Amino acid sequence: MALKRSKIGMHSATHVGPNMTPMVDVVMVILIFFMLGSSFTSPVWYLTNNTPAIRGGFSDVKTTKFPPVKLIIKLDRRGNHTMATIGSFQTENLKGGLYQWLNKRRKTLGKKTQLIIKPHQSVPYRDVITVYADCVRARYHQVAFGMPTH
Amino acid sequence: MKLRGIKPMEGEHVNVTPLIDVVMCLIIFFLLVGHIAKKASIKGIKIPTTVTGKSIGSQSNQLIINIVPRSGGGQGYQGRPRIYIWGQYYSYDNLASVLREYKSHNPNLKLVIRADVSTPYRYIAPVLVACAKAKIVSVHFMTQRQG
Numbered sequence: 001m002a003l004k005r006s007k008i009g010m011h012s013a014t015h016v017g018p019n020m021t022p023m024v025d026v027v028m029v030i031l032i033f034f035m036l037g038s039s040f041t042s043p044v045w046y047l048t049n050n051t052p053a054i055r056g057g058f059s060d061v062k063t064t065k066f067p068p069v070k071l072i073i074k075l076d077r078r079g080n081h082t083m084a085t086i087g088s089f090q091t092e093n094l095k096g097g098l099y100q101w102l103n104k105r106r107k108t109l110g111k112k113t114q115l116i117i118k119p120h121q122s123v124p125y126r127d128v129i130t131v132y133a134d135c136v137r138a139r140y141h142q143v144a145f146g147m148p149t150h
Numbered sequence: 151m152k153l154r155g156i157k158p159m160e161g162e163h164v165n166v167t168p169l170i171d172v173v174m175c176l177i178i179f180f181l182l183v184g185h186i187a188k189k190a191s192i193k194g195i196k197i198p199t200t201v202t203g204k205s206i207g208s209q210s211n212q213l214i215i216n217i218v219p220r221s222g223g224g225q226g227y228q229g230r231p232r233i234y235i236w237g238q239y240y241s242y243d244n245l246a247s248v249l250r251e252y253k254s255h256n257p258n259l260k261l262v263i264r265a266d267v268s269t270p271y272r273y274i275a276p277v278l279v280a281c282a283k284a285k286i287v288s289v290h291f292m293t294q295r296q297g
Contacts, residue, residue, distance in 0.1 A: 045292075047203050124270060125269040129198040137201065147279075
């Protein structure tokens with residue numbers, strides 16, 4: 001008798017129940033929306049800096065040992081452009097000219113040379129990052145930022 | 151020898167319960183990730199584009215500092231930008247102490263600076279100074295991949 005009852009129960013469970021098809025449809029649409037939405041977001045990446053502070057520049061913090069050779073990249077604002085100056089070298093072409101110069105100098109100075117970027121206070125972040133990206137691209141490992149000049 | 155196989159299903163319906171379980175988990179995952187990403191990154195910041203960069207492997211120890219312009223950025227940059235960490239506003243004056251606190255909780259903290267392209271350097275430098283004061287030596291600048 002008990003066996004009979006359970007069999008009857010199983011038989012009815014397969015037929016009686018909510019229709020899941022519309023729910024699965026909607027849920028699948030939501031899932032595809034989220035997956036596509038996440039893939040459309042613009043890809044970001046990062047420029048890593050391990051020496052954000054320079055001795056004598058940023059308070060009393062001493063983060064790293066400093067190599068003997070230093071190059072100071074001064075960034076100044078000329079109208080709507082940013083001018084990079086390293087010693088007697090000057091360029092407004094931050095993406096091309098500066099990178100080529102840095103790359104050329106690295107071969108003679110070595111990649112342990114420390115670069116210090118000293119932007120003027122009004123230099124936009126975009127140009128500071130462009131110069132920093134040039135230094136990273138030219139494979140300098142020690143790049144630090146100085147206090148803004150006035 | 152008689153092998154015992156899986157009993158055939160009764161009726162002609164496909165069992166969709168595992169499918170719904172998995173799909174629901176995925177939806178909850180996307181909803182949570184979207185919520186966390188929205189909280190960590192504030193809108194209204196146009197990050198710079200670069201030709202070089204790398205992706206951070208693990209994002210577990212990441213702390214994003216959003217430097218949000220007051221006037222929406224652009225040429226006429228006016229006023230001191232606002233600093234947001236996890237959607238909460240912080241002033242420049244107590245940033246170093248806040249970062250010190252984060253650092254004390256998580257010694258492997260990876261700091262990410264997310265600033266607008268037009269932000270003058272005078273507003274970026276104090277953030278770097280605060281990082282240095284909090285003894286955070288690993289700083290990442292968030293940029294957009296060019297092309």
